[in-house]
Amino acid sequence: ILNVEQSPQSLHVQEGDSTNFTCSFPSSNFYALHWYRWETAKSPEALFVMTLNGDEKKKGRISATLNTKEGYSYLYIKGSQPEDSATYLCAPLFNKFYFGSGTKLNVKP
Amino acid sequence: EAQVTQNPRYLITVTGKKLTVTCSQNMNHEYMSWYRQDPGLGLRQIYYSMNVEVTDKGDVPEGYKVSRKEKRNFPLILESPSPNQTSLYFCASSPEGGILYNEQFFGPGTRLTVL
Numbered sequence: 302i303l304n305v306e307q308s309p310q311s312l313h314v315q316e317g318d319s320t321n322f323t324c325s326f327p328s329s330n331f332y333a334l335h336w337y338r339w340e341t342a343k344s345p346e347a348l349f350v351m352t353l354n355g356d357e358k359k360k361g362r363i364s365a366t367l368n369t370k371e372g373y374s375y376l377y378i379k380g381s382q383p384e385d386s387a388t389y390l391c392a393p394l395f396n397k398f399y400f401g402s403g404t405k406l407n408v409k410p
Numbered sequence: 411e412a413q414v415t416q417n418p419r420y421l422i423t424v425t426g427k428k429l430t431v432t433c434s435q436n437m438n439h440e441y442m443s444w445y446r447q448d449p450g451l452g453l454r455q456i457y458y459s460m461n462v463e464v465t466d467k468g469d470v471p472e473g474y475k476v477s478r479k480e481k482r483n484f485p486l487i488l489e490s491p492s493p494n495q496t497s498l499y500f501c502a503s504s505p506e507g508g509i510l511y512n513e514q515f516f517g518p519g520t521r522l523t524v525l
Contacts, residue, residue, distance in 0.1 A: 305452065333510045344500065345453070347513030390452065394509060397468050398443070400452035 303327060307391055307401035314381050315409050321377045322404040324391030328372030336365055336376055337390040339403065345390060348376075381408040412437045414517035416501050422523045423491060431486045431520050433501030441504040442484040443468070443514065444476065446497040453500065459484055491524040498522075 306325045314320050324334070333352050337345040349358040351367040351374065358365045362379045378385055388403040414435045423429055433442065443458040445468075455468030459478040473495055475487040484503075488495060498521050502514040 335509075335513065337514075344516035344518055345514075346516070350511060350513050352511065392453070397458065397466075398453075398455050398509070399469070400445075400454070402450065402452040 303395060303399045305391065305393060305399045305401040307389075307404050309404060310402070311405040311407070313407045313409065316381060316383060318381050318408075319377070319379045320381055320406065321375050322389060322406075324374045324376070324393075324401055326372050326391075326393040326399070326401075327395075328370060331369075331372070331393045331395050333394045334367055334374050335392040335394065335398070336374070337392065339388045339390055341387075348389075376404075378406070381406070383408045383410050412515075414501055414503055414515050416499075416517040416520050418520060419518060420521050422525065424525050425492055426490050429488050429491060429522075431488075431499060431501075431522070433484045433486065433517060434482050435484075435501075435503040435515070436482065437503065437505065437515065438481065439503035439505050439515070440481070441509055441514075442478065443502045443504075444474070444484070444486045445500045445502065446470065446495075447500065448497050456486065456499075491522075493524050496522060496524050 336348040339345040349365045364377045367374045386408045388405045390403045392398045392400045417432045444456040445453040454470045457476040459465045501517040504514045505512045
């Protein structure tokens, strides 16, 4: 069993706050890292696919970095909005996908 | 509309009664996968398929079967369901070029209860 840890498990912030969360995983033998956003009663939707070249990815107010040597990725949200409330999942790809249990973000207006 | 569809969306059944959850995608994707999601746990991969007639076990394949006879369909079969298979199931697909570079597109989910 391969351990993928996401922290914190949950986060409550005010509208306008910037926030970040972490995904940690074994650093050897992984090929890529996916980030997904999962709103309640919906399906997970992809945010980023991060490859081993380690480039930062950005989409609007959300960005992600990947440290391939030490096995972690950060997801940043700048100026959180209530519509950002969701669970954020990371999934490193080894010989198969292993998902973390997610960080649940609640943004209060 | 490009999408992944699953049927049924909700199912309540009894122990031992064989069932199939269908998954279909209209995007000509090569990679397809099944996951289950249980409270407090991340999505866990059951089976995946890199292409037609190519399937492989994920992290939790016990009690499940799959087939990939054609590109668009990837049904999940529970030959003899048990209560520990009560879960939320997602099917996902990914384009040609592979999951190294491409995101997965998820279906709407199937909530299964086995009594």
